[in-house]
Amino acid sequence: MTQPEVSKEEIFKRLRDVLVDGFELRDEQLVPTARLVEDLELDSLDLVDFAVRLEQHVDLEIAEDELKAIKTVQDIVDLLYQKLNAPRS
């Protein structure tokens, strides 16, 4: 049986929860184009913590090079969409 596809809207909502609860960011800051470092002011320590929280939240592993490639909120949504909806063996 194939799993129902997780929409990008659903992913964005879950991501927003992680960022608001874990980093005290405001809802209005969390637009898809927001850059993690420049706009949301996440530093390198935050990014590591963020990856851990995200992994716990979505039960997925994020590789270091995948984390490095993430620049914006939309990048995370796209990455998670791709991972969550990839066929699992």
Place this chain on the structure above:
Amino acid sequence: MTVTSEVATTRVSSHTAPHPRPSWSRADRGWRALRTGLAFVSFGVGALVVAALVRLFARGPAARRQVQTQRIVHRAFQFFAWWMARLGLLRVSWVDVERLRRSGPCLFIANHPTLIDVVLLLARVPQADCIVKTAARRNPLMHSIVSAAGYLANDEGDALVDACAGRLAEGRSVVLFPEGTRSPGGGLGRFQRGAAHIALKSGCPIVPIVITCRPPTLLKGQRWHDVPDRRAEYVLRVVGPIDPARYLNAETPLPVAARRLTADLQTLYERGLGGAHEEH
């Protein structure tokens, strides 16, 4: 308690001087630049002497050798601060200096208005690990001392937080500048969150030191011979320790605690320097 209470408050300005004597002022400035140059040369010669002393006297296992080196650096910086004062280049006053004397390890933090802040801090604290720029580590004069003292490199990223917390766990104090570099234009730069993360991770108290220097000198980007028209008056004020545990509880995630602590530290310094900047 103020260690040296006499802090110059008179300001000399070419705009307010009733009878400006530009030629005398130029000569005076030239003489001051010469003495500043002498101080720089002394620093270089001193580094060679310190390197030799370290080679002779700092022995044993790594941790012991590092602490011994730090004590030699402490004595050398005491001498250098005294020498700069003798040359008439600066006067240093410490306020509430007794707050530096603590039984356990702590994280000393300071704003970084001038080139020699670290000299003044390490001249007062007998043992402190500090964080050194890569350029200083590569400097042939400094390399052997920095390496023997076990000072940490500032390009180690996240590992630096672990390294600093590790030193504190070993009972060693750490000095760092939360701005990460010298303050812009004698003001205050934005604090990075590393200091907060180190304190939260180690549980050690933060002891802030607010540094003011008037007239501003040895600023970021300023050339050594661009000297002020009078002796620089440094005031280093020690603020009561901050317990990082206050920021941690079951409901507060670590990044949030680090953000709140950093914001409070930034506010503390803005307030501490606010009055100073108004005066200036």
